[in-house]
Amino acid sequence: MIGRLNHVAIAVPDLAAATAVYRDTLGATVTPATEQPEHGVTVVFIELPNTKIELLEPLGEKSPIQAFLDRSPAGGIHHVCYEVDDIIVARDKLKSEGARVLGDGEPKIGAHGKPVLFLHPKDMLGTLVELEQA
Numbered sequence: 071m072i073g074r075l076n077h078v079a080i081a082v083p084d085l086a087a088a089t090a091v092y093r094d095t096l097g098a099t100v101t102p103a104t105e106q107p108e109h110g111v112t113v114v115f116i117e118l119p120n121t122k123i124e125l126l127e128p129l130g131e132k133s134p135i136q137a138f139l140d141r142s143p144a145g146g147i148h149h150v151c152y153e154v155d156d157i158i159v160a161r162d163k164l165k166s167e168g169a170r171v172l173g174d175g176e177p178k179i180g181a182h183g184k185p186v187l188f189l190h191p192k193d194m195l196g197t198l199v200e201l202e203q204a
């Protein structure tokens with residue numbers, strides 16, 4: 071059911087400093103920072119030849135990544151994002167097999183303008199999984 075690895079996300083306490091590491095130290099191509107108020111994060115994408123790295127900084131009072139950063143103040147790998155052809159078909163199959171879909175269970179529009187959903191890390195081998203419609 072899952073297809074390409076769309077991105078690996080890293081939660082960071084300081085987005086500008088993290089972007090500089092990828093741009094200046096690692097020599098990668100980076101996108102401008104974009105606020106995603108519906109998701110409670112500000113995002114920079116690092117464009118690699120075969121996938122992307124998504125740097126995430128908390129935005130607003132109720133950011134979903136704040137508790138993660140409280141536990142790991144230096145930051146760390148937060149989620150992986152896989153592409154699926156049909157996010158509703160994928161969601162319903164996963165739910166029927168007992169996986170918990172986070173939030174109200176309905177897709178939101180993600181950073182690439184496509185529908186996304188998140189699966190609880192306790193149902194996915196301790197890893198938060200994002201699904202993005204291809």
Ligand SMILES: CC[C@@H](C(=O)O)C(=O)SCCNC(=O)CCNC(=O)[C@H](O)C(C)(C)COP(=O)(O)OP(=O)(O)OC[C@H]1O[C@@H](n2cnc3c(N)ncnc32)[C@H](O)[C@@H]1OP(=O)(O)O
Pocket residue numbers: 079106109111113124126134135137138147148149151172173179180181182186188190191192196197198200
């Ligand atoms: C920019 C848009 C979009 C895109 O297009 O790419 C994005 O990527 S948005 C990214 C941010 N949005 C989200 O992460 C939404 C989904 N996440 C959530 O709803 C929450 O973060 C969460 C997964 C429910 C966790 O919230 P938290 O407040 O940390 O909950 P708990 O404290 O109850 O944690 C429960 C349990 O799970 C462990 N945990 C939490 N986060 C992670 C994680 N990222 N990876 C692995 N494990 C995680 C946490 O440690 C707890 O474990 P125990 O202590 O053993 O119970």
Ligand SMILES: [Co+2]
Pocket residue numbers: 077079124149151200
């Ligand atoms: Co993501």
